[in-house]
Amino acid sequence: MNTNNLQKSRTCDLCGTDNAHVIYDFPPGYYDRDKFTTFSWDGGLEIGLKIVQCNSCGLVYQNPCITPEAMKFVYPESIIPEKIEYDKLLATHKFGLILDLIRKFQAKTNKKTLNAVDIGTRYAVLPMLMNQLGLTSYGLEYNKKCVEAARKSGCDCIHQGELTSLKELAASVGVQEFHVITLIDVIEHLLNPSEEIKLISEMQSSGDVVIVTTMDNDSLGHRLFKKYWYYIHSQHTFYFTKETLVKLFAKQGYELDELVRIPGYKSIPQIPSELNKLRKHLAKRASTDNVHKEWFATNRPHLFDLFTLVFRKS
Numbered sequence: 383m384n385t386n387n388l389q390k391s392r393t394c395d396l397c398g399t400d401n402a403h404v405i406y407d408f409p410p411g412y413y414d415r416d417k418f419t420t421f422s423w424d425g426g427l428e429i430g431l432k433i434v435q436c437n438s439c440g441l442v443y444q445n446p447c448i449t450p451e452a453m454k455f456v457y458p459e460s461i462i463p464e465k466i467e468y469d470k471l472l473a474t475h476k477f478g479l480i481l482d483l484i485r486k487f488q489a490k491t492n493k494k495t496l497n498a499v500d501i502g503t504r505y506a507v508l509p510m511l512m513n514q515l516g517l518t519s520y521g522l523e524y525n526k527k528c529v530e531a532a533r534k535s536g537c538d539c540i541h542q543g544e545l546t547s548l549k550e551l552a553a554s555v556g557v558q559e560f561h562v563i564t565l566i567d568v569i570e571h572l573l574n575p576s577e578e579i580k581l582i583s584e585m586q587s588s589g590d591v592v593i594v595t596t597m598d599n600d601s602l603g604h605r606l607f608k609k610y611w612y613y614i615h616s617q618h619t620f621y622f623t624k625e626t627l628v629k630l631f632a633k634q635g636y637e638l639d640e641l642v643r644i645p646g647y648k649s650i651p652q653i654p655s656e657l658n659k660l661r662k663h664l665a666k667r668a669s670t671d672n673v674h675k676e677w678f679a680t681n682r683p684h685l686f687d688l689f690t691l692v693f694r695k696s
């Protein structure tokens with residue numbers, strides 16, 4: 383396969399410079415395809431993965447970065463089910479913290495009716511939950527197969543599109559702005575976050591909020607496990623910290639309103655079992671066993687490394 387158009391060198395999305403140093407450099411074929419399933423690692427393509435840090439602003443990002451042409455390999459549609467079991471998903475959801483933050487926003491704002499959009503919504507479970515809180519909520523999802531499956535299973539608040547189609551979504555549902563915008567496990571997948579956060583800011587006014595959940599590049603898990611950290615792979619184009627996210631949102635007129643992270647000490651009891659996973663991972667990479675094929679990240683370790691930030695438009 384011609385791999386020339388699957389990755390492209392880029393400058394720093396935050397400050398525009400191209401003065402960066404390499405943190406991790408994984409050569410093509412780092413995971414043997416006979417031993418591992420690798421779609422989110424490299425799309426099953428013969429491409430390497432390089433993670434760099436900007437010397438000017440500290441942003442950590444993938445460079446060269448996957449291109450839109452590589453997306454169909456890195457995000458295969460074959461893993462999406464035909465039908466979504468909403469009863470089960472709504473009963474076992476993990477959006478408790480996000481819903482608490484939205485309730486806080488509802489208590490503070492003097493705006494009467496609130497519109498919300500969840501970007502990268504998968505099956506639109508979060509918009510359904512936000513509707514239960516009294517917001518009028520929409521889900522925007524890039525993957526056509528997710529949208530089809532959700533619609534077929536009874537979800538009517540999901541729309542197909544990328545973040546760049548936010549304006550079209552607003553026009554099609556007849557709203558002027560989205561008071562709450564959620565990016566849950568999404569911002570680390572964007573190709574041009576500065577431009578995309580600008581599009582978000584154009585759909586909000588003073589006091590509106592963006593709620594972001596992503597992995598914290600400064601977390602204990604990353605500091606301990608380094609190149610073996612679970613969250614490192616080709617789907618993840620940006621590796622933010624509190625500082626780089628604050629800079630990204632400040633460019634579009636947002637202030638950090640709240641930050642929630644699980645304290646490092648709560649992760650400590652997890653460390654022995656995660657180290658055991660890492661030991662298995664290293665053994666699998668070194669072995670010649672290609673009978674028991676496993677997903678490359680099955681035993682890549684992590685701790686409570688996600689954090690959630692609320693940005694309020696000034």
Ligand SMILES: [Zn+2]
Pocket residue numbers: 394395396397398399436437438439440441
């Ligand atoms: Zn920079």
